[in-house]
């Protein structure tokens with residue numbers, strides 16, 4: 155057996171030469187300073203520039219008619235489609251947040267029935283593909299031909315369940331099942347002392363939840379919500395499969411006619427990037443607002 | 453002799469098989485300052501938390517100024533109170549925690565006005581006016597707009613005291629209010645507590661600050677293994693404890709250099 159290595163590195167070991175300056179040789183205070191060079195960064199930059207050049211060349215010489223991209227970028231159908239995309243995104247996200255907070259709180263309720271209901275919701279909607287859910291909502295009239303609540307509404311389901319409504323329900327309810335778990339985790343991570351302090355002041359569970367726990371949960375789950383918003387914008391393209399004329403669907407209808415497949419897809423890509431960028435900016439400001447107390451234990 | 457305001461009757465608490473409080477009988481009178489001493493794990497925090505029902509006792513009960521905490525007595529049966537009524541009782545017992553527990557998302561002023569606004573329904577203006585007076589009392593009026601994260605430990609604890617006082621409690625409970633502080637910050641908190649005591653506030657203080665107990669407490673109890681082993685005026689208990697285990701505990705504590713003559 156070999157002896158264990160000594161804990162301390164040997165002085166003057168390879169690659170660790172130490173400069174020894176006797177006190178008598180110390181220079182004055184006004185010395186020029188030189189930063190450590192970072193060759194790795196320069197190398198990385200060179201590689202990136204090279205790759206970009208290759209890509210740009212491929213796109214420029216490839217079989218893409220850029221004038222068509224430019225033409226359709228601002229075409230009314232596309233802009234209208236993008237409007238629907240944004241509308242679905244915002245409505246579904248709002249629904250998801252409401253459901254997420256509602257079921258998230260139920261998951262931690264003292265009432266066991268509420269706990270099981272919330273657990274079941276997550277189990278069903280997180281456990282099946284969102285595309286499948288979308289199709290089921292769209293075809294829900296096959297199970298419930300009429301939307302009938304005594305004294306409130308009584309209409310044919312096919313009238314209510316438009317592609318837009320189905321898209322918002324499908325995406326929102328699915329997102330809610332993810333956010334339920336996020337909210338639950340957020341609530342659990344709030345320091346127990348905060349809750350005890352609220353109780354000793356005489357705050358009821360509802361007041362404690364609204365005024366102490368949820369605001370602190372917000373700060374913790376906002377990064378996830380930002381992610382959800384961006385994801386939702388992209389998943390809204392699934393609504394194209396249920397004949398919702400959101401942007402991707404509109405683009406597909408155009409390229410079935412003019413054959414400019416890659417061009418129309420690029421138009422969509424540019425709009426999606428625009429949308430997600432705007433959402434990221436919004437997220438930045440929201441996070442700054444909720445992070446202003448700089449968190450931490452109080 | 454003034455009237456009793458807090459009384460615990462045969463208070464018992466277990467965590468699983470671990471019996472932490474073994475029948476505590478304690479009486480505190482109006483305006484009295486009671487210090488609870490005892491080794492770590494003897495059940496001091498648990499006793500305080502049972503008094504304000506943060507922990508639900510397994511046996512016995514707590515009486516505060518005419519009410520049994522958490523229950524209503526009807527025909528020799530204790531009926532559990534609704535949460536709302538329990539909270540109303542709890543707001544009458546101000547609690548100061550070892551780790552402050554200031555609301556992280558509220559400013560200093562926001563922490564102090566939270567209870568009066570939400571629980572007692574005061575207007576923001578009225579709550580703010582009274583909160584500023586309390587912040588002035590603890591010497592932090594100029595920090596009203598600061599966030600808790602920007603304060604020193606001693607400042608946080610003084611805000612926490614102001615927050616508890618804002619509910620105008622009948623009794624103030626302190627659970628090792630200076631144990632989480634750097635030694636040089638202990639004095640400012642003890643000073644505020646000393647002033648409170650002088651103004652006639654009823655206080656139950658769990659502490660390791662023997663100097664504070666000696667100087668401020670009207671009475672000291674020593675807890676060991678979930679029982680009160682010694683009770684009496686600070687001087688008598690500290691100078692001549694009868695119980696051998698109390699003697700050895702105090703011997704250990706008093707041997708330590710005093711860190712508390714602020």
Ligand SMILES: Nc1ncnc2c1ncn2[C@@H]1O[C@H](COP(=O)(O)OP(=O)(O)OP(=O)(O)O)[C@@H](O)[C@H]1O
Pocket residue numbers: 467470472490491492493494495496497498499
């Ligand atoms: N929530 C809990 N769950 C389980 N056991 C607990 C809980 N709280 C306290 N205990 C146990 O009860 C006993 C007494 O704890 P307590 O905190 O009351 O002691 P203490 O006298 O305040 O000690 P210290 O001086 O260290 O604060 C300990 O053995 C502790 O492990």
Ligand SMILES: [Mg+2]
Pocket residue numbers: 496497498627628
């Ligand atoms: Mg303790």
